[in-house]
Amino acid sequence: MKKLINTAQSVVEDALSGMAAAHPSLRVRERVVYRASGPRAGKVGLVSGGGSGHEPLHAGFVGYGMLDAACPGEVFTSPVPDQIVEATRAVDGGAGVLHIVKNYTGDVLNFELAAELCDDVQVASVLVDDDVAVEDSLYTAGRRGTGATLFVEKVAGALAEQGAPLAEVARVAAEVDERSRSFGIALTSCTTPAAGKPTFELPDTQVELGIGIHGEPGRRRVPMASARELAAVAMEAVHGDLPLAGDLLVMVNGMGGTPLMELYVVFAEVEAFIRGKGARVSRSLVGNYVTSLDMQGFSVTVCRLDGELTRLWDAPVDTPGLRWGR
Amino acid sequence: MKKLINTAQSVVEDALSGMAAAHPSLRVRERVVYRASGPRAGKVGLVSGGGSGHEPLHAGFVGYGMLDAACPGEVFTSPVPDQIVEATRAVDGGAGVLHIVKNYTGDVLNFELAAELCDDVQVASVLVDDDVAVEDSLYTAGRRGTGATLFVEKVAGALAEQGAPLAEVARVAAEVDERSRSFGIALTSCTTPAAGKPTFELPDTQVELGIGIHGEPGRRRVPMASARELAAVAMEAVHGDLPLAGDLLVMVNGMGGTPLMELYVVFAEVEAFIRGKGARVSRSLVGNYVTSLDMQGFSVTVCRLDGELTRLWDAPVDTPGLRWGR
Amino acid sequence: MDTGFFVTWLRDAATRIRLQRDRLTELDAAIGDADHGANLDRGFTEVCKALEDWPPTAPAQALLTAGTTLIRRVGGASGPLYGSAFRAMGKALQDPVTLPGFAAAFEAGVVAVERLGKAAPGDKTMIDALAPASRALTAAVEKGLTPYEAFHRAAVAAEEGSRATIPMRARKGRASYLGERSVGHEDPGAASSALILGALAGVAVKEATKEVD
Amino acid sequence: MDTGFFVTWLRDAATRIRLQRDRLTELDAAIGDADHGANLDRGFTEVCKALEDWPPTAPAQALLTAGTTLIRRVGGASGPLYGSAFRAMGKALQDPVTLPGFAAAFEAGVVAVERLGKAAPGDKTMIDALAPASRALTAAVEKGLTPYEAFHRAAVAAEEGSRATIPMRARKGRASYLGERSVGHEDPGAASSALILGALAGVAVKEATKEVD
Numbered sequence A, B: 001m002k003k004l005i006n007t008a009q010s011v012v013e014d015a016l017s018g019m020a021a022a023h024p025s026l027r028v029r030e031r032v033v034y035r036a037s038g039p040r041a042g043k044v045g046l047v048s049g050g051g052s053g054h055e056p057l058h059a060g061f062v063g064y065g066m067l068d069a070a071c072p073g074e075v076f077t078s079p080v081p082d083q084i085v086e087a088t089r090a091v092d093g094g095a096g097v098l099h100i101v102k103n104y105t106g107d108v109l110n111f112e113l114a115a116e117l118c119d120d121v122q123v124a125s126v127l128v129d130d131d132v133a134v135e136d137s138l139y140t141a142g143r144r145g146t147g148a149t150l151f152v153e154k155v156a157g158a159l160a161e162q163g164a165p166l167a168e169v170a171r172v173a174a175e176v177d178e179r180s181r182s183f184g185i186a187l188t189s190c191t192t193p194a195a196g197k198p199t200f201e202l203p204d205t206q207v208e209l210g211i212g213i214h215g216e217p218g219r220r221r222v223p224m225a226s227a228r229e230l231a232a233v234a235m236e237a238v239h240g241d242l243p244l245a246g247d248l249l250v251m252v253n254g255m256g257g258t259p260l261m262e263l264y265v266v267f268a269e270v271e272a273f274i275r276g277k278g279a280r281v282s283r284s285l286v287g288n289y290v291t292s293l294d295m296q297g298f299s300v301t302v303c304r305l306d307g308e309l310t311r312l313w314d315a316p317v318d319t320p321g322l323r324w325g326r
Numbered sequence C, D: 001m002d003t004g005f006f007v008t009w010l011r012d013a014a015t016r017i018r019l020q021r022d023r024l025t026e027l028d029a030a031i032g033d034a035d036h037g038a039n040l041d042r043g044f045t046e047v048c049k050a051l052e053d054w055p056p057t058a059p060a061q062a063l064l065t066a067g068t069t070l071i072r073r074v075g076g077a078s079g080p081l082y083g084s085a086f087r088a089m090g091k092a093l094q095d096p097v098t099l100p101g102f103a104a105a106f107e108a109g110v111v112a113v114e115r116l117g118k119a120a121p122g123d124k125t126m127i128d129a130l131a132p133a134s135r136a137l138t139a140a141v142e143k144g145l146t147p148y149e150a151f152h153r154a155a156v157a158a159e160e161g162s163r164a165t166i167p168m169r170a171r172k173g174r175a176s177y178l179g180e181r182s183v184g185h186e187d188p189g190a191a192s193s194a195l196i197l198g199a200l201a202g203v204a205v206k207e208a209t210k211e212v213d
Ligand SMILES: Nc1ncnc2c1ncn2[C@@H]1O[C@H](COP(=O)(O)OP(=O)(O)O)[C@@H](O)[C@H]1O
Pocket: A076, A077, A078, A105, A106, A107, C028, C032, C033, C035, C036, C039, C040, C075, C076, C077, C078, C079, C081, C113, C116, C117, C118, C119, C124, C125, C126, C127, C172, C173, C174, C187, C188, C189, C190
């Protein structure tokens, strides 16, 4: 394993120092990333967090029109309640705080414990669970939260910026989650700095279908195929769960080690697939947004837009990872 | 080799289809990427181009405040004169066109041939040659153009947007180049789709110093080291050529396969190095901007700012790869 | 079982986890995200530090310190789960500590994990090592066995419970995402629970030897 | 040497390049960017197409079509360089084609490459195969050899020139970035020049055989 790190132990700390140095709009304090501008009175605060290794998620989405604070845990390890408590108290502008939580046992438990400890702040929670590779049944921990997290953070962040009350912000966040679905495919495993070797072995002739964003193995292996075929596999899985129809927000997301050129190749196929189903890509993102360290592969996330969601998606945002309109 | 492509032959074409589908602000026609809004009367047009595989460079920098057109060649192969001629004619708003050319034999020759063929358009050229890994002497093709290309495109693009005449835009472009230096380090080779295997073999214990952006081997191999040590190697090379002083624009750029988290770790070290030399990071970029397919590694580019350059850097830009201020 | 006994138990658990760190991570790589070894090593290292910085004056306090530290320092799924277990044990433990008292406190810890994680035996989690260990303790109390024997049986039960997770299909935690593919692998959390119980038995051996001296 | 001779030459060159595509790419991988084989294969395939779409009616026209196609379709360094070479040859070639006329046109092609690329012999480029080939042609003319013999000597000279690039340190093109590390590798452009000259000799063999028939 070769990684641009100092030590496996210090990688999260060192990366946060780099973020702080690179982005004067951010403040990093005790493992929490805040907007430098601080909380705004009367605005609902948005806090998210999760394991590190998914950059730019979440810390890269702290800023105007998105998050107020992000709580990065160790690599692939949920943050601890202390971080979340600190963040929640710090960003409360008196209108309460929304926790945006990806549906993983660790994230859920640590955010729950934190919420209990913040009895002085009005806290609401939204659980993101968009990954159709996982059956949402009694026999699983429930669908994982993956790409839709970005959509939820963006849309809820825009509504909060406009001064909406906590209940409204939580409602729109849940709505984005309900309308969103994802599916991911890995060409290679990632390597965590602590383990120092690939989480799983994948021969050069195979791909792993239905992977998450923590280097978890997927549900099934199939022979390597063309971008067109792989895009179709992902899109059929999404379509089978939430029929593609109307105006869609579509993200073709790289897992961290896949070059942008290849993501555009995939996007072309995804767009053609969607057209073939009579739906329309109305907004899109192509790039590395919700990653899994150095994994090669991609995920597709689709959200069925309506007028309100489109307006909120288009609203100005100014974060290291997503920026437009200012 | 596993890549998200349909065929090695069609990869550039397919990626361009994806770009066109993803970005309504762009028009792709005959292997040239234009602003959909077309040329603006009286504005100097900016055309750049080069081999594909460096995404988002160049096509991702077409848009308000940067390029008017980009000419992508095959992977790592300069575009052909026809593309450049087409682009140059199409973006001329009557004020002439600036060619931004990275200093590679192929790019230089093809842009030269194109410029000769565009005798109906006033064309000026700037040659970007920022890579200190290459001695600029009679014994080389001269320094390569790498990361500073982005700086030149951004700053010259801003000045052009403000209505400056061709000579002025060319002057500021050359000035950015003169004030900029880069150095790159690879942890792994890239794999071109056509070759299907890594361009060079690099053992797990070594890194390649002084690499370019075409998977060319570098000048020297050394044992793998910490982010701090590797950052120091790159920064010493830059500092040795153009002493770090005053306000700097600094880019820590990923080569395509390196996760953002690691780039932030490197940036923290680069920033500390610069502070140690008594200079200051005044503006910065951290991310995958000038890449080499799926190569793992990074490059650092430093530009000594002055008031004018800082203002032009800060001016609004609205492209798929770089956006702020609108 | 005085305060020192509990401090030694926690320190011993930390050492065993340190030594088995890579194995725990490998188990987690197979059906999870390859961090369980790092998580618990970080957590128990912090527990040892906390026990030095704030030396407990009662057994319950040692457990509460451990639990709070794990919750505050580990993160992930295992941090809150183990943390809550030790805190629940600490809250239930009465001074002076008797074997029946310990068994009851341990059961309170297991119940806390079940309540927080909403997992049941057979879901392929740490519960599958912890619950059999708790039953073994209760049985030993009923039989009037010595602490040494009771802890030994609990450790064996945890070991067996952990191995019994191998053929299970996961229904909780990350491994559940794998569906059928989770079958054939030992659950990392069950394996770490077995290590912690092993440490308990080990400390009891030391105590027993001390008594003989 | 009629139009057919030149078309056959170009087609044969295309075939040889197709067959040696991977070798050319590997040479370029060692000291360049691993695309020379793909570049020339793409270019000469287009040349063959162009020769079919617009069948040339004179030798010079065949060369001009080839040159223009290479410039328009290859890109990279080799596209403009080879393209200019063929165009310069075409412009200099007089009908009917004699060996002295061909040799002079070939030399004009080499000069075009030198002028455009600003490289000199010894810089480890295609020049190091093309220039010896040109000298061999001139010498053959002076000695009054047959085209068959002249082309054969030119091909051998190009081959030797290409191999002679191995110990050279590159001063032009991408390989120059490697400094000392460029030593020990054959220049891909010199290697492809040798292939093109090899095709010339091969076609001359066919012609010679034809004459014998
Ligand atoms: N709902 C749950 N109830 C009980 N134990 C659980 C639950 N979810 C996960 N675990 C345990 O936690 C272990 C994983 O811990 P760890 O790897 O540290 O956290 P994470 O899964 O967040 O990476 C699993 O092996 C399992 O034993």
